[in-house]
Amino acid sequence: MIELDSVSHSYGGSELLGGLALRLPPGSFHFLTGPSGAGKTTFLRLCYAELAPTAGRVRIFGKDVRAMSRDDVAHTRRRIGVVHQDCQFLDHLSVAENVALPLSVAGRNAADHAGDLADLLGWVGLDTRAEALPPELSGGERQRAALARAVIMGPELILADEPTGNVDWEMSLRILHLLIELNRMGKAIVIATHDLNLIRAAKANVSARVLRIKDRRVQLAGADL
Amino acid sequence: MPALRPDRSDRVVPPAGMPVRLTQLTSAAMAFLAVFALALSLAAGRLADRWSDALARTATVRISAPQGQMTTQTEAVLDVLRTTPGVASARALSADEQRALLEPWFGPDLPVDRLPLPRLVELVEGPEGLDAEALRLRLAGEAPGAVLDDHTRWRRPLVAAADRLRLFGWVALGLIGAAVASMITLAANAALAANARVIEVLRLVGARDVFIARAFVRRFTRRALEGAAGGTALGMLAMALMPETGEAGGFLTGLGFRGWHWLWPLAVPPLAALVAFAATRAAALRMLRGLT
Incomplete structure (x- = not known):
């Protein structure tokens, strides 16, 4: 699904990540961990073609990122759901419209998917907040709205960058369980987090692999943390 | 919806x-x-x-001659114009028309026939165009008192x-x-x-x-x-x-x-x-x- 082949990324000449060789197969569940500033976000951005590698090759759904046109990138992103730590919305549109935004930009009629939208909002527990504006949401509500927006297109892969960074432990678990449910539905999940408790909590429910960024390399961490 | x-x-x-x-x-x-x-x-x-458009189509021949020669020179000018290529038609203005032209300046009681006014011959150019220089030379030969004014200058x-x-x-x-x-x-x-x-x-x-x-x-x-x-x-x-100020504007x-x-x-x-x-x-x- 996503293949990295001796990938490096440098900012202004200094290498942040180097020699990455990795495959994210369909239906897999990965945690990506490491100290802040180690390159977790950069790794994820390489995975959804927000960044092109400075060396090596990234293939997303079999396509080399460097060979993608801007429209190819747009189409690729419709198959990848992304959740950021500080997720951004269109503040003048309601939560429901924001969650349906990927449908609108893909040219689909949101009205045809009204049922899906209602189900999805119910699933993330935002059915009563559908008409609220994003600035009125709490941190946990924002994360769940972002998750709903990330999955409405039925993506094959979900990338979450510190999705529990701004919420309390209870809400973290709730978001984690939503992601685990998605994984059970066959979607590949990558969660970048520095929260080891979250990883332990997940391990009880799903066979997750842990990738650790250390010394600019991504390594598969041992089974025990 | x-x-x-x-x-x-x-x-x-x-x-x-x-x-x-x-x-x-x-x-x-x-x-x-x-x-x-x-x-x-x-x-x-x-x-x-x-x-x-309007001015290119017309030209004027002005004939200043002593009283006795006026008619013959006018005839001569009209003869020349009739045989000049590029002239569609030509006619001498009548005394009444000349009076009308002068009226704005001299009033309606001007005795045109007793004044030594030049005769005016109006000619209309044909589509093939008029060679003004050639016409001038011919007029000078046939009617020495005739002057062609083709308006182009102004x-x-x-x-x-x-x-x-x-x-x-x-x-x-x-x-x-x-x-x-x-x-x-x-x-x-x-x-x-x-x-x-x-x-x-x-x-x-x-x-x-x-x-x-x-x-x-x-x-x-x-x-x-x-x-x-x-x-x-x-x-x-x-x-x-x-x-709207009409014509005068x-x-x-x-x-x-x-x-x-x-x-x-x-x-x-x-x-x-x-x-x-x-x-x-x-x-x-x-x-x-x-x-x-």
């Missing part, structure tokens, strides 16, 4: 901000000016056409001036178009910068560049169209209300639209919309290419 909503791609950009409203205002002002520039061009064009600078005026009008229209384009480009850039976060979100959820650009292009095009329509309407109204009151020329200013709003469309689209796509 969807029918009640404005278009989707429009809604992804927050409701009209300052740049869009200023676009509307400037389009209105520019359209108003464009109507005047257009009126100037068309009026100058009419003037140039009238001068070159007509040419007037026509040139009117043509230049028409050119100024078109240049002014071009400048107005360029000013609208640069103003809308600036406004579009401001709007794009103000909505950088919105654009980032749209890119993240898989919006193609054309979708994002369309949201801005539609808005600016519609506002430019609305503004220009208002400005054009006001401009046309101003032209219609221009005080000359060029000044000739400034306006005649007949089907009233259709010309109606092209201003669509043109403004077209300029807005092109300028916003170019600005948006240029800006988007800089993002991932």
